Amino acid sequence: MPSGQVVATVANPWFSWDYLERNGSDVLRYTQQHASLTVQAVLIAFVVALPLAALAHARPRLAGPVLAATGVLYTVPSLALFAVLAPVTGIGRTTVLIGLVLYALLVLVRNTLAGLQGVDPAVRDAARGMGYGRLRLLLGVELPQAVPAVVAGLRLATVSTVALVTVGVVVGYGGLGQLMFRGFRSNYHAEVMTATVLCLVLALVADLALALLGRALTPWRRASAAATPPATAPQEAAWTS
């Protein structure tokens, strides 16, 4: 009975500045780990996705299989994927990174492909009429036109990657997820909450940075954006798997 009361009266706040002060270096380390994993995963996925999407665009017959393959990878739950990868790539960073890249791939390929296919046929025709070859058409006309869709895909992939990194705890490399889990284990509310909030902040900051990047990359859209209501990217509105 007395012990129960002691437990009940011990302060266990959800938000605690004290916690941050005492564990600042720890929190910083895990945040860095989280951020670096996210950036690396999205960059690698982007580098892989761009040629894949271009290939699927150039050879429409390949579009179905490419999307289906990435879709199957996307359906496999992260926990299962880590379990399957761990024996091959070991416990640690590589496993998490590969998993994250595979998940980001679907979103990026799908959005890039949608952007490339959404190019106005008249524009494509005009470029061809001006003597543009296949490659030059892709690099000079279609890709710039697809930038908004690509950026939308990047934002989506980044935000979901930030959330997904936490699952890396099962292989001991989960960034802020590590903190979350540790806090849960030791029933330390402040630790769980701090990690959660930091995750959300990280996602928000990354999303904002990418949105600004997209704006900077497409100066020609800025004038029209002022005149017309911001047309949210159509591929963001509906949620299909």
Place this chain on the structure above:
Amino acid sequence: MDVLTEAFQWLNDPLNWTGRQGVLALTRTHLEVSAVAVAIALVVALPVGLWLGHRGRGATVGVVVANTTRALPTLALLTLLAATGWFGNTATALACAVFAVPPILANAVTGIGGVDPDARDAARGLGMSGARVMWSVEVPLAVPLIAAGIRTGAVQVLATVPLAALVGGTSLGTVVVSGFATQRYGKALAGGILVAGLCLLVEGLLAVLERVVTPRGLRSRTRGASSDTRPGPRRGRALPVAVGAPGGSNDPAPSP
């Protein structure tokens, strides 16, 4: 491959399949928890989504809700619930329902809101009431998107439930987590294969179901669209682009 044989040995052991913590029992719990979660999400999201779509507003609401929940890590919500004292399968179902709401809601809103205005107008002209327009015109036309949303939500729940094993829930994820915790990677691998198999199986079944519930007139169109996994080129959805086109010549305009 040592781990691989270990995994197959684990899968081949009948003792691992039966009993209270056996694969069969765990699969059943997994499916039960997922079903409850999807049911909760349906009850919450479908009426709201249909109503918002019907009223022609809330397209942005759907997108905003969808995008913010994507940023919230599943694990965070599960640990938060667990740390508050919500353990077990009820908490898991609740947390997973939260993640199934956005796809269902967003697709219901865009599905209903994207119905061809002409069709809606025609229905009105025939003297249909608002409710009738919704039930006999808008909903049937939006079925492919709504069904796709439910499928996405259900598969997502199925993929999320294993995570609850980290905070003490029981599901097929228990096999993976306990395998990792005891450094028996063969067991973890076996669990991973089981979880992945279950998800792919259910995804396939739901895809078939989705096709069955789609009204016949819409099937050929959704079939063509399923290759790029985006809802088909619905005339209604092309409208915003068409409106925006005069302002920005660089926007992709519908082909003449």
